[in-house]
Amino acid sequence: MGALRQALIEEMDRDPAVVLLGQDIEVFGGAYRVTEGLAARYGSRRVRDTPISEAAMIGAAVGAAMTGLRPVVEIQFNDFIACGMDQLCNQAAKIRFMMGGQVAVPMVLRAPCGATGRAAQHSQSLEAWFMHTPGLKVLMPSSPYDAKGLLKSAIRDDNPVVVLEHKMLYGGASPGGKAKTAVDSLGAAYRPAPDEDYLVPLGRAEIKRPGRDLTVVATGLMVHKALAAAAELEKEGISLEVLDPRTLAPLDREAILDSVARTGRAVIASEDVITCGFGSEVAALLADRGLFHLLAPVRRVCVPDTPIPFAPALEQEVIPQVQDILRAVREVLEASA
Amino acid sequence: MESLKALDKGLVERMHEGMLRIRLFEETQSRLFKAGEQEGFTHLYLGEEAIAVGACLALNPDDFITSTHRGHGHMIAKGGDFKKMFAELYGRTPGACLGRSGSLHIADRGIGMLGANGLVGDGNPIAVGAGYSIRLRGTKQVVASFFGDGASNQGTFHESLNMAASFDLPVVFVLENNGMSCGTITASVCKVLQNLGDRAVAYGIPGENIDGMDVVEVYRTVGKAVERARAGKGPTLVNCQTFRHHGHFEGDIDVRTPQQIKEAQSHDAVADFEKRMLRDGLATEKSIRERRERIQALVDEAVDFARGAPKAPAADAMKFVYAE
Ligand SMILES: Cc1ncc(C[n+]2csc(CCOP(=O)(O)OP(=O)(O)O)c2C)c(N)n1
Numbered sequence: 001m002g003a004l005r006q007a008l009i010e011e012m013d014r015d016p017a018v019v020l021l022g023q024d025i026e027v028f029g030g031a032y033r034v035t036e037g038l039a040a041r042y043g044s045r046r047v048r049d050t051p052i053s054e055a056a057m058i059g060a061a062v063g064a065a066m067t068g069l070r071p072v073v074e075i076q077f078n079d080f081i082a083c084g085m086d087q088l089c090n091q092a093a094k095i096r097f098m099m100g101g102q103v104a105v106p107m108v109l110r111a112p113c114g115a116t117g118r119a120a121q122h123s124q125s126l127e128a129w130f131m132h133t134p135g136l137k138v139l140m141p142s143s144p145y146d147a148k149g150l151l152k153s154a155i156r157d158d159n160p161v162v163v164l165e166h167k168m169l170y171g172g173a174s175p176g177g178k179a180k181t182a183v184d185s186l187g188a189a190y191r192p193a194p195d196e197d198y199l200v201p202l203g204r205a206e207i208k209r210p211g212r213d214l215t216v217v218a219t220g221l222m223v224h225k226a227l228a229a230a231a232e233l234e235k236e237g238i239s240l241e242v243l244d245p246r247t248l249a250p251l252d253r254e255a256i257l258d259s260v261a262r263t264g265r266a267v268i269a270s271e272d273v274i275t276c277g278f279g280s281e282v283a284a285l286l287a288d289r290g291l292f293h294l295l296a297p298v299r300r301v302c303v304p305d306t307p308i309p310f311a312p313a314l315e316q317e318v319i320p321q322v323q324d325i326l327r328a329v330r331e332v333l334e335a336s337a
Numbered sequence: 338m339e340s341l342k343a344l345d346k347g348l349v350e351r352m353h354e355g356m357l358r359i360r361l362f363e364e365t366q367s368r369l370f371k372a373g374e375q376e377g378f379t380h381l382y383l384g385e386e387a388i389a390v391g392a393c394l395a396l397n398p399d400d401f402i403t404s405t406h407r408g409h410g411h412m413i414a415k416g417g418d419f420k421k422m423f424a425e426l427y428g429r430t431p432g433a434c435l436g437r438s439g440s441l442h443i444a445d446r447g448i449g450m451l452g453a454n455g456l457v458g459d460g461n462p463i464a465v466g467a468g469y470s471i472r473l474r475g476t477k478q479v480v481a482s483f484f485g486d487g488a489s490n491q492g493t494f495h496e497s498l499n500m501a502a503s504f505d506l507p508v509v510f511v512l513e514n515n516g517m518s519c520g521t522i523t524a525s526v527c528k529v530l531q532n533l534g535d536r537a538v539a540y541g542i543p544g545e546n547i548d549g550m551d552v553v554e555v556y557r558t559v560g561k562a563v564e565r566a567r568a569g570k571g572p573t574l575v576n577c578q579t580f581r582h583h584g585h586f587e588g589d590i591d592v593r594t595p596q597q598i599k600e601a602q603s604h605d606a607v608a609d610f611e612k613r614m615l616r617d618g619l620a621t622e623k624s625i626r627e628r629r630e631r632i633q634a635l636v637d638e639a640v641d642f643a644r645g646a647p648k649a650p651a652a653d654a655m656k657f658v659y660a661e
Pocket of ligand 1: 406407456458485488489516518519
């Protein structure tokens with residue numbers, strides 16, 4: 001969360017048109033503390049608490065973006081974007097298109113995603129909803145380095161950008177909650193964000209670990225689970241490539257095809273539900289344009305078609321784990337023998 | 338009705354001119370649409386002209402408006418160009434939105450018209466955002482947000498009024514209360530419809546209930562609200578009682594009885610205003626006829642322009658999905 005805060009600070013220093021809107025961001029510092037201290041630094045005009053009105057918050061960001069500001073809206077959980085979905089999908093995403101390019105809508109919507117024991121209405125990963133709406137860009141960083149560089153690019157981008165931040169990757173607890181964080185167990189791929197001003201370009205995937213035998217296309221927290229699986233399999237002489245798209249829309253299709261052309265096999269690991277999910281899109285891409293690279297069927301490791309249950313054992317059951325990736329990889333390798 | 342003599346003569350003429358521009362544009366559009374010359378949907382503003390004209394005369398050219406599915410009148414009143422508008426309605430390249438929006442999303446950023454809108458109630462939050470942007474950029478602009486009685490039951494209405502009120506934003510919410518929501522008489526789904534301006538009390542802002550058929554009353558009331566907004570004192574809700582002359586959209590089934598439709602059409606803001614102008618010596622039969630003829634010629638010229646303009650090419654279908 002320090003990296004995200006640093007990105008906001010650098011961009012707010014750089015451009016007075018950047019303003020923050022959200023619930024509990026001003027006095028309280030944000031549900032995940034990302035905006036802590038920013039109201040003191042920039043004043044309550046640029047860092048503004050809003051009523052609990054997701055439709056008006058997102059709609060107001062559209063109006064502000066059309067008329068000269070670059071608003072960054074924080075929604076407390078990505079699940080709540082549902083309340084403002086109309087504003088996001090019918091207004092933000094389409095206005096430039098409908099108006100024949102007369103306006104741009106440079107706004108950012110940041111929201112936490114992913115399961116951390118908060119049950120069905122605070123645990124979803126809704127990236128596919130947004131990927132399904134042309135006009136939106138969708139980002140999902142997996143490290144502080146990417147989070148800072150991507151958020152800075154998002155703020156400078158002239159399109160509405162949805163940034164989904166996995167709760168386990170914030171590196172801290174939300175107040176009152178138990179310290180649900182994966183960060184302590186992550187290795188070098190949880191790359192820190194340097195203080196300097198740098199951008200991570202939108203629409204560009206990154207290979208987090210090169211490998212020979214199989215590509216795991218993984219997003220957000222699943223990048224780290226895929227890396228853990230890769231470390232495990234290395235002991236058996238199996239070499240996984242882990243590809244992190246970072247931007248889910250527009251998707252870096254060429255990078256995925258390139259990787260699978262080299263490895264011949266693919267597993268897709270994401271935390272959204274399986275039907276019409278992120279994995280469906282990548283699998284369809286491989287069927288469309290990568291079929292002759294493939295030595296075995298593609299497997300998706302994601303959430304089955306269910307809401308996320310509360311009890312830890314139940315949540316664990318439906319959220320994909322390292323074991324699930326290992327199993328899928330082994331199945332694919334066997335199928336291609 | 339009150340005498341017009343106390344008003345500036347130029348203002349009276351602009352009121353008449355503005356209402357006639359909408360009336361003649363829309364009557365012509367009705368004929369063209371019924372003749373099958375255009376695709377899509379067209380919701381006409383006929384009957385409600387006094388609201389858009391009175392309100393927009395109280396605005397500056399660089400002020401903003403947000404509009405509705407019934408947006409032609411708002412755009413014309415804000416200074417919309419007939420040629421760009423008809424070209425848009427015909428889906429032609431010189432259209433205000435290059436033929437990409439048609440009637441439902443017609444917009445012109447250059448005149449501060451932030452868009453007609455296919456979603457009932459969605460203009461309000463956008464107006465709040467434009468107001469927020471005005472506040473932060475430190476300009477003295479104002480936003481007028483037009484919407485219907487049907488829209489006043491959307492959550493966006495409540496969210497927007499509360500947010501604009503608590504942030505003291507320079508937004509005037511102009512409610513066009515024609516008592517109809519598509520094929521539903523709004524009173525059957527809304528307990529208190531008559532004085533919707535009273536809802537302002539709930540948000541701690543001024544609310545007005547006025548005769549939306551009287552362009553002078555609209556101009557004065559909205560003008561006061563605009564002044565208040567420009568002075569940084571926050572938003573106002575203005576409920577304007579009005580009448581929709583045509584069906585919900587052209588070609589739609591009208592759920593009103595023929596009697597009810599006739600009654601609605603008997604309230605005519607343009608005819609009433611002309612009578613007042615004649616009575617008060619601010620116009621003659623001849624001057625009114627000449628003004629009508631001049632505007633109709635502009636309308637006809639714009640229609641010819643649109644008919645002859647190049648169709649939006651298929652190759653451009655996916656342009657502007659993303660900004661570069
Ligand atoms: C969100 C949404 N729901 C429903 C519709 C369908 N619809 C279009 S116009 C309309 C009635 C709107 O009534 P009102 O706001 O009073 O405006 P009027 O048509 O009377 O000008 C409806 C229900 C829509 N366009 N958007």
